[in-house]
Amino acid sequence: MPFSIFIADIDNFKSVNDTFGHAFGDDVICKVGELFLTYGKKDAFCARYGGEEFAMILPHDDPVSVAEEIRKAFAAFPFETAEGERHFTLSIGAAVYDRSHPTGSAFFEEADQALYAAKKNGKNQVVLSN
Numbered sequence: 001m002p003f004s005i006f007i008a009d010i011d012n013f014k015s016v017n018d019t020f021g022h023a024f025g026d027d028v029i030c031k032v033g034e035l036f037l038t039y040g041k042k043d044a045f046c047a048r049y050g051g052e053e054f055a056m057i058l059p060h061d062d063p064v065s066v067a068e069e070i071r072k073a074f075a076a077f078p079f080e081t082a083e084g085e086r087h088f089t090l091s092i093g094a095a096v097y098d099r100s101h102p103t104g105s106a107f108f109e110e111a112d113q114a115l116y117a118a119k120k121n122g123k124n125q126v127v128l129s130n
């Protein structure tokens with residue numbers, strides 16, 4: 001059975017906490033969690049991984065379509081602040097499992113490297129590993 005993973009990171013999250021406070025930052029994190037559960041539906045495993053990072057394991061080989069839906073929904077969500085409506089973004093790295101991965105850690109690392117590429121290439125995007 002094919003499966004895949006993606007890892008998402010809230011772009012510039014330190015500035016969210018620094019500008020609006022940690023309680024507001026918690027609300028931003030909660031929104032990502034809510035979107036992961038909504039778009040992961042019943043067949044995915046979703047988890048918060050680190051401070052502002054999340055991971056999703058999917059029982060199919062198309063992580064990009066789900067990741068893109070989450071990325072777009074998060075970017076479109078209006079967060080109300082004292083300065084008015086604000087929008088935030090996610091960078092997401094994805095990988096599809098194949099038998100060339102010697103360990104689960106190597107598979108996860110491949111998605112993590114795709115996440116770094118998404119950050120390096122301008123953020124607010126999904127990158128699928130090669």
